[in-house]
Amino acid sequence: MKVDPDLKQYEYYRTDLGVLYCCDCLTIIQELEPVDLIITDPPYGIGKKWVGGFSPKHGWSNQKQKQEFRNLWDSKPPKQEIFDLLSINSKHQIIWGGNYFNLPVSRCWLLWVKPERGFSLAEAEMAWTNADNVTRVFNGKRHVNNALHPTQKPTGLFIWCLSQSWAKHAMTILDPFLGSGTTAVACERLNRQWIGIEISEDYCRIAKERIERELQQKKLPGF
Numbered sequence: 001m002k003v004d005p006d007l008k009q010y011e012y013y014r015t016d017l018g019v020l021y022c023c024d025c026l027t028i029i030q031e032l033e034p035v036d037l038i039i040t041d042p043p044y045g046i047g048k049k050w051v052g053g054f055s056p057k058h059g060w061s062n063q064k065q066k067q068e069f070r071n072l073w074d075s076k077p078p079k080q081e082i083f084d085l086l087s088i089n090s091k092h093q094i095i096w097g098g099n100y101f102n103l104p105v106s107r108c109w110l111l112w113v114k115p116e117r118g119f120s121l122a123e124a125e126m127a128w129t130n131a132d133n134v135t136r137v138f139n140g141k142r143h144v145n146n147a148l149h150p151t152q153k154p155t156g157l158f159i160w161c162l163s164q165s166w167a168k169h170a171m172t173i174l175d176p177f178l179g180s181g182t183t184a185v186a187c188e189r190l191n192r193q194w195i196g197i198e199i200s201e202d203y204c205r206i207a208k209e210r211i212e213r214e215l216q217q218k219k220l221p222g223f
Helices: 026-030 064-072 080-088 155-164 182-190 201-217
Strands: 011-014 018-022 033-041 089-096 108-114 124-129 136-139 172-174 194-199
Touching: 011 201, 018 124, 018 182, 018 201, 026 080, 026 194, 033 155, 080 089, 136 155, 155 182, 172 182, 182 194, 182 201
Parallel strands: 018 194, 033 089, 033 172, 108 136, 172 194
Antiparallel strands: 011 018, 089 124, 108 124
C-alpha cells in the first residue's frame, strides 16, 4: 500500500494489506485516496441518556465502571462534516447506527438481530448503506467474548457485511472509527486492503495486538 509522506506522521502500524493511523479522522480523511467501501461503527450519541444513571437494568453492563466508560464514550455523535466527507470518498458506505444520523434515504439496510430479548436496549442494530439493493439480516450473538471495546461487534458480522453482493468486490476498505480493530481483522481474513483511523492511542495498541494475532493465526497450517 502506498505511503503518503504527509500521512506518515500519523502512522501507528502497518501490515502488507493495511495501515492504521492514530489521529482524529477529520485530520487526514481529505488527504486519503478514494476507497471502494467505507464500513464503520461510530459513537451513536445515545450514551448521554444514561450518564448519571448507571442502572444494570439498561443492559450494557452490570459493572458501574464499565457502564460509565461506555456512556461517556457514546455521549455524542460524530460531526456531520465527517459523514459528508465519507460520501465523496468512497463508492459504497456501511455505517452502523445510521438510524441515529442525518443520512440520505436508503432502501438497503443491514440489520443485526441479537438473540436476547427483553433487555432495555434495542434487540437489533441497523447499518445504513448507500447501496441500491435490498435489506439483509444477520442473526448472531449479541456479546463478544472478552470484548476490548465498549461497543465491539463480532468479526463475523463485519465479514458478513463485506460479503454482500454489492460489497464483496470492494478491495480497498476504510474505517474512520476503527476502535479495537474489527474492520482490520475482517479485511485481513478476507485479504482486502484496509485503512483504519482511530483517535485513541490505547485502542490503536489494542487493534494492533488483535491484527497481529490474526496474522499469526493465518500462518498456522490448514488456515
